[in-house]
Amino acid sequence: QKVYKVKITTNLRRYTAPARGSKTWKTIFKRRTAVERVNAYLKGYFQLNNVRYRTGKRAKVHFDLVTLVYNASKLGADRINRKLSKQQAA
Template identity: 55%
Template sequence: MKKLKAKPTFLFLKRKRLTTDLRKYTALARGQKVWKTIFKRFTAVKHVKVHFDLVTLVYTASKLATDRINALLNQQQVA
């Protein structure tokens, strides 16, 4: 039995400049519920991306540090 995966719609939202076509892309009033939900989705995606970038940075830095320490230990054991 296949599991159906729901695609998250917030990943497909893109910001459009209002100067592209004012008739097609109108500005949402920022006091509306629609605006608040869209803004929450954008900020959630940004937070996930920032968190992922930080985790990747920490992992890379720790891997580099362990590689350098291992190289120094190997040089000391050989000498």
């Protein structure tokens, strides 16, 4: 295959810094999709689509509380699953 070198500044949307299809692009894209899945979950189940505060401070507090609850629930679920898997293995 031929390799064509193109400056990224010609079209930032078309020519990305890690080339699409490369290994680094795939690892970055995997991380991005994982984060987007969490954001979609928070918007769907914790009402982050409908934040109705006039100040950014209250919205930030709401977001911080939602992420705290989400992380705590995931931590609890992981601990329960680990305990159950140890009991089944024994």
